[in-house]
Amino acid sequence: LVWLPEKLHPTCANKLLKIIEEPPRNTVILMVSELPDLVLGTILSRAQRINVRGIHPEDIAASMISQFNLTPEDAKHVAHLANGSYLKAVEAISLGEENKFYLEQFKGMMRNSWARNVRGMKDMADVLASIGRERQKNFLAYCQHLIRENFMYRFQSPELNYMNMDEAGFAVKFAPFINERNVIDIMDELAKAERHVAQNVNAKMVFFDLSLRLTVLIKR
Numbered sequence: 415l416v417w418l419p420e421k422l423h424p425t426c427a428n429k430l431l432k433i434i435e436e437p438p439r440n441t442v443i444l445m446v447s448e449l450p451d452l453v454l455g456t457i458l459s460r461a462q463r464i465n466v467r468g469i470h471p472e473d474i475a476a477s478m479i480s481q482f483n484l485t486p487e488d489a490k491h492v493a494h495l496a497n498g499s500y501l502k503a504v505e506a507i508s509l510g511e512e513n514k515f516y517l518e519q520f521k522g523m524m525r526n527s528w529a530r531n532v533r534g535m536k537d538m539a540d541v542l543a544s545i546g547r548e549r550q551k552n553f554l555a556y557c558q559h560l561i562r563e564n565f566m567y568r569f570q571s572p573e574l575n576y577m578n579m580d581e582a583g584f585a586v587k588f589a590p591f592i593n594e595r596n597v598i599d600i601m602d603e604l605a606k607a608e609r610h611v612a613q614n615v616n617a618k619m620v621f622f623d624l625s626l627r628l629t630v631l632i633k634r
Contacts, residue, residue: 416445420452427454434460468498482507495576506578512549514580516556521584523557523621527628528591535625543617550617554608558601564589565597596634603627 419427434457437443445461447453471493477500478489484507496503505513519542526534542550560581566574567582567589577585592600607624611617 416443418447419445419454419457420447420449422454424454427457431456431460469496469500471496471498474498474500474503478503478507491572491579494573495578497576512552513556516553517560517580517584519553520557520560523625523628524588524591524632527625527632530629535622538625539618539621542621547611547614547617550611550621551608554604554611558604558608561592561597561600561604564592568593591632593634596631599634600628600631603631 416422416430422430434443445453445457450458450463471490474493474496475486475489478484478492479486484492492503492506495506519538522534522538525531526538542553545553560577563575563577563581564585567577567585575582603624607620610620
């Protein structure tokens with residue numbers, strides 16, 4: 415089983431070509447991809463592509479009601495968040511430890527920037543610098559997701575939002591601060607910070623600088 419073959423380093427992928435083309439006897443190689451168009455063409459040409467469609471929202475909702483005793487209204491909301499994925503539906507019921515951590519850090523970052531709490535910014539930069547580069551990139555991607563969702567929340571169209579209940583609870587107070595005047599620039603700053611982390615720039619500097627820039631943007 416090869417999970418996310420689109421993320422294989424080209425050197426590794428090329429070394430797998432011969433095995434994929436002529437696998438050992440009684441061997442089946444399954445490659446599970448979320449972005450099949452990014453898989454190397456040389457690998458795609460040696461594989462049989464099978465598209466797996468998402469689970470219908472009504473089926474997910476029915477499962478949430480029977481398996482987790484959710485109310486029909488909550489089950490419908492969870493099915494919407496799942497976007498065809500049963501695993502995402504289960505995650506939406508109870509926020510995982512990783513997402514809880516990211517959400518709390520996001521709240522802290524935005525509150526520190528709004529209050530211009532420099533000490534809080536420095537403390538948070540220390541915490542985020544200690545979690546490792548991959549988790550730092552995941553956190554910044556999560557921040558971009560929440561900024562987008564909080565901007566869309568202003569339109570009062572639930573079908574456009576993909577936030578769980580904890581995130582939506584924070585959005586009630588936070589969403590008014592994300593508007594047409596600042597949303598693009600905030601997203602750009604978060605994306606730039608993610609690039610800098612990937613390039614191995616000092617994480618404390620990246621997150622402290624990001625917080626300082628947000629102090630101006632969040633009050634536009």
